[in-house]
Amino acid sequence: MKIDISKYVTSVASFALAGGLAVNAASAETLTVYTAVEAEDLAKYAAAFNAHHPDIEIKWVRDSTGIVTAKLLAEKDNPQADVVWGLAGTSLILLKGEGMLEPYAPNGVKELDPKFVDSEVPPSWVGMDAWVASVCVNIPEAEAAGLPMPASWKDLTKPVYKGQVIMPNPASSGTGFLDVSSWLQMFGEEGGWAYMDGLHENIARYTHSGSKPCKLAAAGEIPIGISFAFRGAKSKAAGAPLEIVVPSEGVGWDMEAAAIVKGTDAMDAAKKLMDFVVSKEANEMYNSGYAVVAYPGVAKPVEHFPEGLVDAMIDNDFDFAAKNRKAILAEWQKRYDSKSEAK
Amino acid sequence: MTDAALNPAANTGPRARFNLEAWVMRGGIAIAGLFLLVSVILPLYAMLSKSFEDKDGNFVGLTNYATYFDTPSLAYSISNSLTVSIVATVIVISLAFAYAYAITRTCMRFKGFFRLVALVPILAPSLLPGISFIYMFGKKGFMRELLMGEPIYGFIGIVLGSSFWTFPHALLIMNTALSLSDARLYEAAEALRASKLRTFFTVTLPGAKYGVISAVFVVFTLVITDFGVPKVIGGQYSVLATDIYKQVIGQQNFQMGAVVSVMLLIPAVLAFSVDRLVQRRQVALLSARAVPYQPKPSRGRDLGALIFCTVIAGMLLLVLGVAAYASFVKFWPYNLSLGFTHYNFEIMDGGGWGAWYNSIKLAALTALIGTGLIFTVAYLVEKGQGARFGRVVIQAMAMVPLAVPGMVLGLAYIFFFNNPANPLSGIYATMAILVLSTVAHFYTVAHLTAVTALKQIDGEFESVSSSLKVPFWTTFSRVTVPVCQPAIFSMAVYLFMNAMTTVSAVVFLYSPDTNLASVAVMNMDDAGDIAPAAAMAMMIVYTNLTAVVIYGLLSRFVEKRTQAWRTR
Numbered sequence: 001m002k003i004d005i006s007k008y009v010t011s012v013a014s015f016a017l018a019g020g021l022a023v024n025a026a027s028a029e030t031l032t033v034y035t036a037v038e039a040e041d042l043a044k045y046a047a048a049f050n051a052h053h054p055d056i057e058i059k060w061v062r063d064s065t066g067i068v069t070a071k072l073l074a075e076k077d078n079p080q081a082d083v084v085w086g087l088a089g090t091s092l093i094l095l096k097g098e099g100m101l102e103p104y105a106p107n108g109v110k111e112l113d114p115k116f117v118d119s120e121v122p123p124s125w126v127g128m129d130a131w132v133a134s135v136c137v138n139i140p141e142a143e144a145a146g147l148p149m150p151a152s153w154k155d156l157t158k159p160v161y162k163g164q165v166i167m168p169n170p171a172s173s174g175t176g177f178l179d180v181s182s183w184l185q186m187f188g189e190e191g192g193w194a195y196m197d198g199l200h201e202n203i204a205r206y207t208h209s210g211s212k213p214c215k216l217a218a219a220g221e222i223p224i225g226i227s228f229a230f231r232g233a234k235s236k237a238a239g240a241p242l243e244i245v246v247p248s249e250g251v252g253w254d255m256e257a258a259a260i261v262k263g264t265d266a267m268d269a270a271k272k273l274m275d276f277v278v279s280k281e282a283n284e285m286y287n288s289g290y291a292v293v294a295y296p297g298v299a300k301p302v303e304h305f306p307e308g309l310v311d312a313m314i315d316n317d318f319d320f321a322a323k324n325r326k327a328i329l330a331e332w333q334k335r336y337d338s339k340s341e342a343k
Numbered sequence: 344m345t346d347a348a349l350n351p352a353a354n355t356g357p358r359a360r361f362n363l364e365a366w367v368m369r370g371g372i373a374i375a376g377l378f379l380l381v382s383v384i385l386p387l388y389a390m391l392s393k394s395f396e397d398k399d400g401n402f403v404g405l406t407n408y409a410t411y412f413d414t415p416s417l418a419y420s421i422s423n424s425l426t427v428s429i430v431a432t433v434i435v436i437s438l439a440f441a442y443a444y445a446i447t448r449t450c451m452r453f454k455g456f457f458r459l460v461a462l463v464p465i466l467a468p469s470l471l472p473g474i475s476f477i478y479m480f481g482k483k484g485f486m487r488e489l490l491m492g493e494p495i496y497g498f499i500g501i502v503l504g505s506s507f508w509t510f511p512h513a514l515l516i517m518n519t520a521l522s523l524s525d526a527r528l529y530e531a532a533e534a535l536r537a538s539k540l541r542t543f544f545t546v547t548l549p550g551a552k553y554g555v556i557s558a559v560f561v562v563f564t565l566v567i568t569d570f571g572v573p574k575v576i577g578g579q580y581s582v583l584a585t586d587i588y589k590q591v592i593g594q595q596n597f598q599m600g601a602v603v604s605v606m607l608l609i610p611a612v613l614a615f616s617v618d619r620l621v622q623r624r625q626v627a628l629l630s631a632r633a634v635p636y637q638p639k640p641s642r643g644r645d646l647g648a649l650i651f652c653t654v655i656a657g658m659l660l661l662v663l664g665v666a667a668y669a670s671f672v673k674f675w676p677y678n679l680s681l682g683f684t685h686y687n688f689e690i691m692d693g694g695g696w697g698a699w700y701n702s703i704k705l706a707a708l709t710a711l712i713g714t715g716l717i718f719t720v721a722y723l724v725e726k727g728q729g730a731r732f733g734r735v736v737i738q739a740m741a742m743v744p745l746a747v748p749g750m751v752l753g754l755a756y757i758f759f760f761n762n763p764a765n766p767l768s769g770i771y772a773t774m775a776i777l778v779l780s781t782v783a784h785f786y787t788v789a790h791l792t793a794v795t796a797l798k799q800i801d802g803e804f805e806s807v808s809s810s811l812k813v814p815f816w817t818t819f820s821r822v823t824v825p826v827c828q829p830a831i832f833s834m835a836v837y838l839f840m841n842a843m844t845t846v847s848a849v850v851f852l853y854s855p856d857t858n859l860a861s862v863a864v865m866n867m868d869d870a871g872d873i874a875p876a877a878a879m880a881m882m883i884v885y886t887n888l889t890a891v892v893i894y895g896l897l898s899r900f901v902e903k904r905t906q907a908w909r910t911r
Contacts (some may be wrong), residue, residue, distance in 0.1 A: 039691050040691070061855050064869075067592060171594065204578075205578040205579045205580065209870045211870060211871055219675055219676070220676055220677070221477070221483060222482060238674060239674055310608075341392060
């Protein structure tokens with residue numbers, strides 16, 4: 001009897017051990033991937049990659065652009081991320097300057113539009129797509145409040161819009177930052193800040209994320225939300241009575257980009273992911289939400305996207321944006337971070 | 344007998360056991376002290392010292408504090424925090440007093456129902472009222488006219504939201520305060536022909552004085568340290584609790600986060616100390632000769648009380664109901680058809696359904712480990728022999744968590760546990776640190792519950808046991824634990840519910856593997872997905888409701904078996 005029990009225990013234990021090893025072997029590798037891609041797309045991105053590499057598990061850490069950037073910078077001495085997939089190009093240029101990226105030329109990177117690839121060889125980062133600023137206007141709400149349809153950025157500073165506009169906080173949101181950086185480039189440094197002083201008078205509040213202003217406009221919570229085109233198109237598709245306005249002065253944009261974080265202990269898997277990131281298949285996937293992607297000839301028109309959006313994209317100086325990011329944010333916070341000072 | 348007593352050799356047996364017992368007792372007290380030191384005191388010390396350091400860890404004195412006061416947008420939050428806390432406290436105390444008065448001092452009908460409904464907010468995270476108010480008072484809210492054009496985002500929203508979730512806490516204290524009163528005082532007042540109003544001010548209010556004062560400090564502390572309400576509906580009205588979050592998560596400026604934490608710690612500790620001092624002065628109101636007050640029916644008063652309680656209870660249920668309803672509406676306000684689309688958490692921020700499972704795991708572990716630990720420590724402190732100094736120190740340390748805001752504790756844990764030099768740094772970013780922080784965060788109330796229950800047990804049990812040479816752990820498991828069963832159950836359900844709803848400490852400590860439901864509510868709201876946030880908040884409410892029902896059934900079942908001695 002006693003022997004039976006011990007036999008039983010041994011067999012169960014060895015079975016469990018074998019099972020454990022088998023499970024370990026199956027999920028050989030985990031990549032911690034930092035991203036600012038919209039949460040609803042993450043599963044799709046991971047599934048597309050896993051179709052080719054089922055043995056590499058992606059563990060997403062998602063937040064708004066500014067948060068992910070700040071997190072990466074804070075972890076500089078002890079990086080937690082293996083790969084960054086879907087973060088603002090401006091942020092990656094900044095991280096490259098800090099020496100935090102591992103240069104790698106993914107297989108097939110030559111196919112990409114050179115504008116979307118770091119100019120150094122091998123490149124430290126590769127672009128995926130461009131995300132473009134837009135203004136979401138809730139048509140019935142704007143009518144109810146007696147607001148004319150804005151046509152330009154300057155329109156938004158008119159007194160009629162007082163308290164009717166929401167925009168993202170550039171310190172936390174990549175969309176917010178590309179707006180601010182584009183205004184400074186289009187209107188000049190002095191003109192840009194003067195413009196924001198005027199706009200600040202009309203802002204009801206600044207949100208944490210860049211998609212929230214458009215989602216709030218879609219829900220009628222605010223008539224006008226400064227956001228990005230993809231978000232507006234999605235809300236429109238969900239049935240929101242939105243007009244997506246492309247301001248006449250031109251619109252800021254940033255690219256979503258990917259890079260390997262220096263110091264990763266999963267270099268092989270990271271390289272495989274980067275190879276996928278630049279593939280034609282991946283670019284077709286980005287195209288479902290982004291009208292401009294890095295792989296030439298792939299982009300098809302996106303449903304509900306406003307006309308003339310691509311032509312309105314400004315000639316963005318990424319180096320300016322990356323180099324001055326810290327100073328711009330400090331100035332912005334000093335001027336506008338507390339609504340209590342303004343009113 | 345005498346032979347044995349005289350013979351030293353015969354004495355070694357019992358004495359050795361007595362020594363073992365004392366040794367175990369001292370060991371237990373030492374471990375308890377060590378636990379509180381590691382889980383509360385040392386992290387706070389780490390945070391405090393961080394506020395005097397620069398980014399590279401050099402001591403810079405008060406430089407960070409100078410920067411803080413030189414940045415108007417930061418320093419402004421101090422007065423913002425104080426203003427909302429004071430206004431919300433005044434509102435909650437007045438309403439809770441009237442509500443408790445109606446329950447304890449009138450002959451209104453449906454008292455049991457009103458008593459129960461008033462506790463509903465305890466089931467929900469403090470993020471929930473913020474979410475509901477967007478649907479009620481936001482631009483497209485169905486009650487927005489009530490605000491007469493004022494936006495809900497900001498001061499009004501924070502005050503209303505705070506009033507909702509702190510109401511039950513104030514009410515519980517008021518109910519106790521108002522239910523103890525001496526009918527002879529009212530008879531005397533009547534005999535002296537004092538008017539009703541005069542009686543109210545000279546008898547009722549003074550009698551409830553200590554309860555009211557205590558409730559004032561409890562509500563004030565809850566509001567000023569709360570993160571959930573201002574996060575969701577604070578708009579640009581910044582308060583200290585949201586500033587800590589912005590500094591730490593938004594800008595990874597840990598030193599400034601530590602400075603703001605100290606700013607938040609000061610009012611919380613002050614409120615706590617004043618309350619303690621006041622409570623010390625309380626003398627027994629009910630003497631042995633007191634006659635419990637029995638309200639007499641009075642039609643006008645009872646009807647007024649009924650109307651008042653109906654309005655308040657209706658509002659509490661409405662806030663919860665709105666969140667429940669909104670979570671099913673497909674696209675507010677343009678498509679009001681109902682469905683489960685917002686419960687598809689997998690396509691949202693916050694970690695999907697996994698976050699909900701994690702929360703249940705955290706709550707269950709916190710309830711299980713926390714209750715066992717806190718009760719044992721309370722036993723050692725209350726009934727222990729020897730190591731008097733150690734027991735006094737533990738008693739004092741056990742009170743500290745009540746004065747420490749959750750945000751501050753969470754940040755303190757980052758500093759203390761995310762330090763490679765700390766041998767415990769391995770628990771960082773795991774479920775273990777979430778359980779530890781949650782037990783520590785809610786330690787004091789559970790500890791006080793245990794102490795109160797233990798005080799009711801006569802010390803004779805310990806004396807008798809020790810004279811019968813029964814070691815204390817046998818008395819503990821055979822007498823103390825069964826007798827205290829009701830208190831142990833209520834500690835467990837208290838810890839469970841708070842672990843489900845808390846955001847403040849864990850928001851700094853969760854990792855991609857340990858997403859939590861309450862944090863998911865916040866993250867979904869941050870991304871603008873308000874309806875899914877409402878859905879997850881309601882999942883927390885349903886979970887807590889289930890826990891309460893299980894608690895009710897279980898305690899009825901166990902009470903029959905362990906509490907028969909209470910009835911004769």
